[in-house]
Amino acid sequence: MNEDMCKFFEVVWTDFPDTLDDDGNYQFKSDDTYQTYCINETCNNDIDKINAWCLCLLNLIFGNFESFTGYAKSNMNNVQYILAWLSYILSRKPNEEISNLKKFYEKYIESGEGYETSIDDVSDYYSSYKNLIDKKNDFMNMDVNYISTFYEAFKILCSMYNDINSDPPDCTKHFTKTKEFVSKYQNLLNNNNINTKDSPYSQILSTLSTDYTNFKSYCAEKCNGCDNIPPLSYIEPNPFVQNSEDTSSSSSAASKLIPVISIFVAIPILLGVAYKYSLFGFDKGLHRQYLREKVKKIKKKMNNYI
Structure with missing residues (x-):
């Protein structure tokens, strides 16, 4: 993207x-x-x-x-x-x-x-x-509902690109929209089909994560305040399987590669500040x-x- x-x-x-x-x-x-x-x-x-x-x-x-x-x-x-x-x-x-x-x-x-x-x-x-x-x-x-959520997350990401490339550039919306993106991403993450790193569901999550990271870099080139965009970070799953019935749900989740959304405390963004013009x-x-x-x-x- x-x-x-x-x-x-x-x-x-x-x-x-x-x-x-x-x-x-x-x-x-x-x-x-x-x-x-x-x-x-x-x-x-x-x-x-x-x-x-x-x-x-x-x-x-x-x-x-x-x-x-x-x-x-x-x-x-x-x-x-x-x-x-x-x-x-x-x-x-x-x-x-x-x-x-x-x-x-x-x-x-x-x-x-x-x-x-x-x-x-x-x-x-x-x-x-x-x-x-x-x-x-x-x-x-693939599940059509999953693809729809993937599409909705993509559309949010694209709208942030288009905001920055508007004339004049709009650097005021990306922080709110990143929260919407994170919500969609979390919905995708919670899908039960994400069971291996090579599954198609995991692959499109990886695509979103990569393009989101690239947007952060692009935003930093165009606008001030982009350091406050929340990252998507990853931790390794727990390799041990729990046998207790009370923890069966969590053990299932631990068997996956689980992205954890790390949202930093929001710092007020200087609104409307942009120092580069859009491409066109x-x-x-x-x-x-x-x-x-x-x-x-x-x-x-x-x-x-x-």
């Missing part, structure tokens, strides 16, 4: 919110960003449009040599966030044909147009979008227009590769 990816997601959340309207329908507020990714340039239903948005995100983050070498190569886990977004969106509204992420994969990704796209000079990392997704295929069988420095309208043009540019490049 980095600030660029969060800027891309900000456009998605604005043009295609992850909440339903009052009538229980998806809110496709703008067609000009995703429509070039519709199958045969036509999206016949909501799931087709969601598929187009998914391809749009993949193209933005992994879709050309420049973007791939810029940050995707160094963080292949970005695909986890795209899949988490996709799972969350699909879970918002029941659909008889596409009821979960695995069903979506079987219809749209497994042999679907666009996902076999390959980019020159990055074959050492992945051969196609499908290959990239297949490397994270554990997502297909646009207002939201111009920022969205910039990213839409980037989508079109990438699509044109992609056509040249095919």
